[in-house]
Amino acid sequence: MSAASAQVDAPTAQIIDGKAIADEIRKEIAAEVKALQEKYGKVPGLAVVLVGTKGDSTTYVRMKRKACADLGIQSFSTDLPEDVTEEDLLKVVADYNANEDVHGILVQLPLPKHINEQRILDAISLEKDVDGFHPANIGALAMRGRTPLFTSCTPKGCLELLNRSGVAISGKRAVVLGRSNIVGMPVAHLLQGEDATVTVVHSRTPNPQAICAEADILVAAIGKPEMVRGDWIKPGAAVIDVGTNPIPDASKKSGYRLVGDVAFSEAKERASFITPVPGGVGPMTITMLLSNTVDSAKRAFEKAAHAQ
Numbered sequence: 379m380s381a382a383s384a385q386v387d388a389p390t391a392q393i394i395d396g397k398a399i400a401d402e403i404r405k406e407i408a409a410e411v412k413a414l415q416e417k418y419g420k421v422p423g424l425a426v427v428l429v430g431t432k433g434d435s436t437t438y439v440r441m442k443r444k445a446c447a448d449l450g451i452q453s454f455s456t457d458l459p460e461d462v463t464e465e466d467l468l469k470v471v472a473d474y475n476a477n478e479d480v481h482g483i484l485v486q487l488p489l490p491k492h493i494n495e496q497r498i499l500d501a502i503s504l505e506k507d508v509d510g511f512h513p514a515n516i517g518a519l520a521m522r523g524r525t526p527l528f529t530s531c532t533p534k535g536c537l538e539l540l541n542r543s544g545v546a547i548s549g550k551r552a553v554v555l556g557r558s559n560i561v562g563m564p565v566a567h568l569l570q571g572e573d574a575t576v577t578v579v580h581s582r583t584p585n586p587q588a589i590c591a592e593a594d595i596l597v598a599a600i601g602k603p604e605m606v607r608g609d610w611i612k613p614g615a616a617v618i619d620v621g622t623n624p625i626p627d628a629s630k631k632s633g634y635r636l637v638g639d640v641a642f643s644e645a646k647e648r649a650s651f652i653t654p655v656p657g658g659v660g661p662m663t664i665t666m667l668l669s670n671t672v673d674s675a676k677r678a679f680e681k682a683a684h685a686q
């Protein structure tokens with residue numbers, strides 16, 4: 379073998395542009411909204427409920443409301459004080475459940491400690507659970523042969539990024555880092571549903587590095603800034619980084635910048651595909667929320683037309 383041919387370039391990953399993919403899907407959604415408006419004279423509606431004014435929640439909620447406006451989805455907003463009672467919050471949910479112009483209800487998490495989060499999520503009508511956090515939706519996701527009414531947005535976005543980037547899932551070894559109800563567990567079920575062999579690694583797993591290093595597909599959703607180093611990545615793996623961790627950065631006007639759960643610059647030297655933070659999974663999360671809202675409206679409009 380000549381010296382030239384022995385010199386293999388370090389493989390640099392293809393960056394999965396979540397922003398561009400999300401924009402493409404948003405165009406598809408806008409067209410659907412328009413078609414619904416023409417057919418039924420009505421538009422989809424999304425209600426966003428925010429409790430308190432914690433910095434990043436406010437930002438995300440603002441982004442969700444703007445995205446609705448951009449796509450012609452009607453948005454409903456309720457901002458409640460940090461000390462709102464559980465009963466008052468349940469009342470807000472009940473009103474949106476009963477409002478037929480509202481097809482999706484999102485209660486921004488996390489909620490203040492004095493509120494029983496599960497009780498609130500359980501109260502959201504199954505037909506309007508666009509977050510896919512209702513136990514019946516998560517339960518259906520965990521069952522073979524069942525299709526949930528809604529699949530939660532971040533997990534759905536992760537799968538969409540893999541699929542639209544042409545990453546094969548069937549028969550691959552997938553490792554999910556993190557076991558939260560809102561990301562880790564549903565992502566694991568979705569990957570398994572697409573015939574990956576899935577391992578969930580969590581905070582009590584000994585030697586997580588060794589298990590991650592076996593992953594053809596690695597989804598990091600553990601909320602620890604840059605925990606996954608370059609040498610945790612199997613060469614050629616597809617890496618989906620769900621983490622959005624603010625870390626102090628004096629050079630930024632805001633005083634911080636966002637990093638993922640993966641050390642991006644190291645990982646991209648080994649992976650074949652990788653999502654950046656920001657601009658990877660984040661924009662997809664909001665887009666899937668809009669997509670779920672439009673699906674919900676479509677079901678409601680069809681049902682109403684049928685009933686006439």
Ligand SMILES: Nc1nc(=O)c2c([nH]1)NC[C@@H]1CN(c3ccc(C(=O)N[C@@H](CCC(=O)O)C(=O)O)cc3)C=[N+]21
Nearest residue numbers: 438484485486487488509622656657658660661663664
């Ligand atoms: N009921 C509920 N549903 C949620 O879906 C939900 C929630 N509560 N609570 C908080 C998390 C977090 N989340 C994000 C959405 C978009 C970005 C996003 O678009 N991020 C941009 C960057 C944003 C920035 O620059 O600050 C990006 O990654 O490019 C991030 C995070 C939804 N969440």
